[in-house]
Amino acid sequence: MSIKELLSGCGIELTAEQESKLTTEFPKQFKPAEVYNADVQKHKTAAETYKAQLDEANKQIEQFKELNVEQIQQAANDWKTKYETAEADYQKKLAERDYEDAARAALSDVKFTSKAAERAFMAALKENPLQLKDGKLVGFDDVLDQAKADDPTAFASDKPAPKFTDPITGAPLPEVTKEAFAKMSYMEKLKIKTEQPEIYKGLVQK
Numbered sequence: 699m700s701i702k703e704l705l706s707g708c709g710i711e712l713t714a715e716q717e718s719k720l721t722t723e724f725p726k727q728f729k730p731a732e733v734y735n736a737d738v739q740k741h742k743t744a745a746e747t748y749k750a751q752l753d754e755a756n757k758q759i760e761q762f763k764e765l766n767v768e769q770i771q772q773a774a775n776d777w778k779t780k781y782e783t784a785e786a787d788y789q790k791k792l793a794e795r796d797y798e799d800a801a802r803a804a805l806s807d808v809k810f811t812s813k814a815a816e817r818a819f820m821a822a823l824k825e826n827p828l829q830l831k832d833g834k835l836v837g838f839d840d841v842l843d844q845a846k847a848d849d850p851t852a853f854a855s856d857k858p859a860p861k862f863t864d865p866i867t868g869a870p871l872p873e874v875t876k877e878a879f880a881k882m883s884y885m886e887k888l889k890i891k892t893e894q895p896e897i898y899k900g901l902v903q904k
Contacts, residue, residue, distance in 0.1 A: 797830055804838045808853070811900045815852035819845060851899045876901055 801823050810816040822845070829836040846853050879887065879901045891898040 793830075796833075797824075797827060797835075800830055800833055800835050803833075804835050808842065811852055811854050811903060815849075819852070850896060851903055854896075854900060 801820060805816070805820070808819075810819070823835070823841070828838060828841065879890070882890075887898075890901065
């Protein structure tokens with residue numbers, strides 16, 4: 699049954715123009731059934747999603763209610779302590795590295811009579827650290843001078859090694875080593891002791 703027939707049965711007669719508008723324009727004001735049903739389903743799905751999110755939020759709230767505030771605070775403090783300790787250790791290692799680099803740079807021109815003497819001096823610098831400023835150790839020269847005065851045998855002389863000549867030919871002999879020194883006569887050793895006491899101490903040191 700058409701709309702015109704339906705209305706005619708109700709005693710309402712439509713003109714051709716009214717019938718045309720009623721059958722073409724009026725349906726445009728309403729969504730088709732399938733579109734309407736799709737919208738209903740979309741809103742239903744959204745509502746279900748919001749409800750699920752709300753339920754999850756309520757569960758989280760209940761879990762928070764069960765937590766002990768003091769335990770939460772203690773856990774936060776523990777993590778803070780761990781972080782601060784790790785940061786302090788890192789900064790300490792950086793400072794130690796910078797200090798050692800500065801110490802080795804300062805010792806680059808210092809000549810020791812042995813590796814053991816060098817290690818002992820470095821250990822003393824670490825045990826009684828100097829102030830580090832602009833990459834240099836403040837007061838290093840004073841410490842070095844005092845160490846040379848306390849233990850001169852630990853440092854090699856800045857003077858050139860003694861040159862010896864063959865008593866017969868007058869030709870220069872090789873630089874004196876501990877092995878060569880051990881084979882020298884008493885008078886030759888005495889000559890080194892008299893002329894170069896610091897080198898003599900280095901040669902007799904075991």
